[in-house]
Amino acid sequence: MVANSGGTKHIIKNEQIRSYERSFIQQCNTYKGRRIDSHFKLHIKVYSSSVRFDLDNALKTVLDCLQYVGAISNDSNCFSIDASKYIDERHPRIEFAIEEMNKQEWNNYLTK
Numbered sequence: 819m820v821a822n823s824g825g826t827k828h829i830i831k832n833e834q835i836r837s838y839e840r841s842f843i844q845q846c847n848t849y850k851g852r853r854i855d856s857h858f859k860l861h862i863k864v865y866s867s868s869v870r871f872d873l874d875n876a877l878k879t880v881l882d883c884l885q886y887v888g889a890i891s892n893d894s895n896c897f898s899i900d901a902s903k904y905i906d907e908r909h910p911r912i913e914f915a916i917e918e919m920n921k922q923e924w925n926n927y928l929t930k
Contacts, residue, residue, distance in 0.1 A: 835879060842883040849889035849916060857924050858890065859898035862914040865906040873903045880912060889916065897927050 864876045881893040890896075897919065 838879065839883055839886070842880075843887055846883070846887050846889060849884065849887070851888045853888050853891050854916060854918060855891040855895070857895050857897050857919040857927070859900065859917040859919060860896050860914060861900045861917060862912065863902050863904060865904045865909065865911045865913070867905070867907045867910040869905060871903070873901055876912060877901060880914060884916070897924075 860877075860881070862877065862880060864871070864873055866876075877899060881890075881896060884890045885893050
């Protein structure tokens with residue numbers, strides 16, 4: 819992270835992340851432009867080429883990409899993430915699905 823002159827911190831993206839983002843934009847046909855505006859769950863499997871890969875970084879990157887391609891209106895509407903990390907040295911990839919929450923599921927997250 820780097821702080822700018824205003825004190826705000828930003829994550830510096832390396833070329834590998836930028837390349838993934840470009841690839842995501844080209845491949846995200848199922849959800850692109852759906853503009854899901856309701857609360858949702860994200861189901862995600864991350865197949866990495868190394869055990870050193872951080873799962874949490876992949877989650878943030880995918881949520882940012884989903885928002886960028888218009889799949890979701892705001893990543894703050896994500897209320898549940900079911901995430902798993904696997905190792906696949908030959909074919910690293912990310913597989914995911916978005917599940918919109920119904921009213922009853924959403925009510926279970928509300929505090930009373």
